[in-house]
Amino acid sequence: MYLFGGSGHCKVIIDIIKKNNLYEITSIIDDNPVLDKICGIDIVRRVKFNEDDSLFISIGDNKIRKKISNKYTNVNYPILIHSNAVIGINVSIARGTVIMAGAIVNSDTRIGKQCIINTSAVVEHDNIIEDFVHISPNATLAGNVSVGEGTQIGIGACVIQGLKIGKWCTIGAGSVVLKDVPDFAVVVGNPSKIIKYNKEHE
Numbered sequence: 001m002y003l004f005g006g007s008g009h010c011k012v013i014i015d016i017i018k019k020n021n022l023y024e025i026t027s028i029i030d031d032n033p034v035l036d037k038i039c040g041i042d043i044v045r046r047v048k049f050n051e052d053d054s055l056f057i058s059i060g061d062n063k064i065r066k067k068i069s070n071k072y073t074n075v076n077y078p079i080l081i082h083s084n085a086v087i088g089i090n091v092s093i094a095r096g097t098v099i100m101a102g103a104i105v106n107s108d109t110r111i112g113k114q115c116i117i118n119t120s121a122v123v124e125h126d127n128i129i130e131d132f133v134h135i136s137p138n139a140t141l142a143g144n145v146s147v148g149e150g151t152q153i154g155i156g157a158c159v160i161q162g163l164k165i166g167k168w169c170t171i172g173a174g175s176v177v178l179k180d181v182p183d184f185a186v187v188v189g190n191p192s193k194i195i196k197y198n199k200e201h202e
């Protein structure tokens with residue numbers, strides 16, 4: 001398997017792959033000229049993929065993950081689940097998504113492609129998490145929450161039950177979200193309030 005992106009996030013991905021003994025990592029693709037190895041694995045600048053190659057995008061930025069996965073469409077994107085994550089019944093998880101250590105995803109939740117459910121995040125029952133979302137460490141979504149494409153729920157934030165969080169939003173670290181959030185909004189605080197809007201992008 002190849003990893004795309006040699007960041008700190010990549011180290012956590014390597015840890016999951018090695019602990020679960022899932023795949024052999026061939027190399028990490030990154031164009032940063034000062035990097036030559038991460039966790040003992042060689043960095044390469046580019047790879048010509050074959051159709052049966054597995055690729056995992058180890059980049060935390062939601063927009064960049066989207067761009068790369070749209071560029072490389074003919075490879076296999078695995079799903080990575082840490083052995084200490086808890087996944088409830090009837091949960092569906094799409095390709096390229098990682099569920100990290102200590103995370104809990106409860107029954108009947110649907111998680112889209114290329115998402116990050118980070119360390120100790122809690123995604124309760126009946127959530128709908130669209131593609132390219134990042135639920136940061138220790139964030140908690142109560143039941144029946146929906147999160148639109150590309151949104152980041154910040155570290156330690158919580159969202160009460162039944163809310164709709166729009167696409168490409170940023171929920172600030174530690175925010176307490178008590179009402180729906182419109183597309184592209186950046187919200188912070190307790191109770192959370194909109195401070196600005198993210199730029200729409202292609």
Ligand SMILES: CC(C)(COP(=O)(O)OP(=O)(O)OC[C@H]1O[C@@H](n2cnc3c(N)ncnc32)[C@H](O)[C@@H]1OP(=O)(O)O)[C@@H](O)C(=O)NCCC(=O)NCCS
Nearest residue numbers: 136137153154155170171172173174175186187188189195
């Ligand atoms: C919300 C966030 C994106 C805003 O970042 P930013 O655009 O650089 O905004 P600024 O730092 O300029 O802050 C703007 C204002 O919002 C306040 N603010 C920013 N983040 C806040 C937060 N999480 N909670 C409360 N207030 C916050 C700032 O104090 C500042 O207030 P002021 O105008 O009164 O001084 C960022 O602070 C944040 O919380 N990011 C989440 C990071 C995270 O969870 N990372 C996990 C990685 S795994």
